[in-house]
Amino acid sequence: MHEWALAEGVVAAVSRIAEEQGLKRVTEVTVRIGELQQVDREILIFAIDQLRPPIMRDAKIIVEEAPAKLRCRVCGHSWRFDPKGLEEEVSEAIHFVPEVAHAYLRCPSCGSPDFEVVEGRGIWLASVKGLRGDG
Amino acid sequence: MADPRLEVIDRRLSTIDHIIAVCSGKGGVGKSVVASTLSLLLARRGLEVGLLDLDFTCPATHLILGVGDATPEEERGIVPPSFHGVEYMSLIYYTGERPTPLRGEDVTNAIIEILSVTRWGRLSHLVVDMPPGLGDATLDLMRLIPRMEFLIVTTPSRIAFQTVRRLIELLREADRVILGVLENMVLEPSGRIRGEVEAMGLKYLGSIPFDPKLEEALGDAEALLQTDFAASLNAAVSSLLPD
Numbered sequence: 001m002h003e004w005a006l007a008e009g010v011v012a013a014v015s016r017i018a019e020e021q022g023l024k025r026v027t028e029v030t031v032r033i034g035e036l037q038q039v040d041r042e043i044l045i046f047a048i049d050q051l052r053p054p055i056m057r058d059a060k061i062i063v064e065e066a067p068a069k070l071r072c073r074v075c076g077h078s079w080r081f082d083p084k085g086l087e088e089e090v091s092e093a094i095h096f097v098p099e100v101a102h103a104y105l106r107c108p109s110c111g112s113p114d115f116e117v118v119e120g121r122g123i124w125l126a127s128v129k130g131l132r133g134d135g
Numbered sequence: 136m137a138d139p140r141l142e143v144i145d146r147r148l149s150t151i152d153h154i155i156a157v158c159s160g161k162g163g164v165g166k167s168v169v170a171s172t173l174s175l176l177l178a179r180r181g182l183e184v185g186l187l188d189l190d191f192t193c194p195a196t197h198l199i200l201g202v203g204d205a206t207p208e209e210e211r212g213i214v215p216p217s218f219h220g221v222e223y224m225s226l227i228y229y230t231g232e233r234p235t236p237l238r239g240e241d242v243t244n245a246i247i248e249i250l251s252v253t254r255w256g257r258l259s260h261l262v263v264d265m266p267p268g269l270g271d272a273t274l275d276l277m278r279l280i281p282r283m284e285f286l287i288v289t290t291p292s293r294i295a296f297q298t299v300r301r302l303i304e305l306l307r308e309a310d311r312v313i314l315g316v317l318e319n320m321v322l323e324p325s326g327r328i329r330g331e332v333e334a335m336g337l338k339y340l341g342s343i344p345f346d347p348k349l350e351e352a353l354g355d356a357e358a359l360l361q362t363d364f365a366a367s368l369n370a371a372v373s374s375l376l377p378d
């Protein structure tokens with residue numbers, strides 16, 4: 001499960017940030033996941049739950065989904081990535097390494113593979129909230 | 136706020152003793168055949184070895200080794216399959232032979248993704264086949280894996296060696312470990328490159344003659360190990376290995 005690798009990164013990042021900011025307890029973690037990578041939200045939350053260190057014990061995990069927006073560098077056309085209709089193998093490949101989208105997707109307007117992912121690529125830690133010291 | 140992938144790269148690589156990047160300032164000097172054959176030679180010595188192809192837009196090591204149909208397993212990440220005793224990871228599992236054009240930021244993202252999700256076994260050596268030049272992959276590896284050891288490939292050409300000089304200077308400025316310089320595709324032996332390398336205070340690893348039989352051995356790991364190319368490479372890199 002790829003989500004486990006991502007969850008491990010989230011937990012490690014939260015732990016580091018909590019330490020840097022002197023948080024005694026993390027109360028809320030917001031993770032943004034981009035549509036392009038098609039991360040399974042349930043598995044991600046389950047994995048984070050399993051990997052939670054004591055400092056995150058009661059933290060609320062918020063997972064926000066960001067639409068994947070692509071823009072063609074040749075003709076300027078913008079469009080939204082839609083995993084529906086992709087063959088399973090293709091969508092799985094993009095799930096593992098989103099950049100391989102450049103092997104499969106083409107600009108719907110001019111056919112170019114030279115597009116950029118403007119938004120919604122992968123996974124991002126958006127915020128970590130917590131209590132300091134004896135607070 | 137934070138990219139969670141960056142947090143786990145060190146952990147993923149913590150099972151590996153040595154990470155060796157096979158690189159050059161110049162294209163076409165033999166990095167991929169050296170990286171592939173080196174991984175086979177190490178495996179033949181009984182070491183646990185991995186090979187990672189980071190030349191995403193023009194991968195070649197799968198063609199050189201003749202990797203089979205096996206694909207990585209999903210197990211809390213990606214577990215690379217082994218071919219000829221070498222744990223092997225490449226983007227080709229996900230792209231096949233389709234053209235996959237990538238710009239700088241995509242290259243960086245794909246490198247980070249691969250490094251953060253691949254679960255290598257306990258390895259003594261991970262060999263990394265690099266794209267040519269001083270671009271994204273080189274800079275990313277210098278940034279992400281400071282303990283990376285660089286094995287530099289050149290040919291006898293002055294032009295090739297001049298590009299290698301630039302690479303060496305870049306690596307030195309950043310205090311990176313340079314294992315040495317390998318001179319490949321030698322037609323007429325001369326001490327010129329050895330002299331230049333040693334004058335820079337670096338190790339000249341050896342010279343590999345141009346081997347007209349190499350081409351027909353590509354794609355067949357056993358045949359590759361039988362070539363004069365492999366014999367010369369084996370002699371050249373012996374000094375880098377335990378006993």
Ligand SMILES: Nc1ncnc2c1ncn2[C@@H]1O[C@H](COP(=O)(O)OP(=O)(O)OP(=O)(O)O)[C@@H](O)[C@H]1O
Nearest residue numbers: 161162163164165166167168267320344345346349
């Ligand atoms: N010593 C040699 N004798 C004969 N042929 C060689 C030798 N070394 C490399 N070659 C051949 O030269 C070609 C280029 O080699 P290779 O692809 O390994 O170079 P590279 O540095 O990885 O190139 P790139 O920069 O494109 O990644 C291949 O066809 C390879 O088989």
Ligand SMILES: [Mg+2]
Nearest residue numbers: 166167190195
């Ligand atoms: Mg190559």
Ligand SMILES: [Zn+2]
Nearest residue numbers: 072075107110
């Ligand atoms: Zn277009």
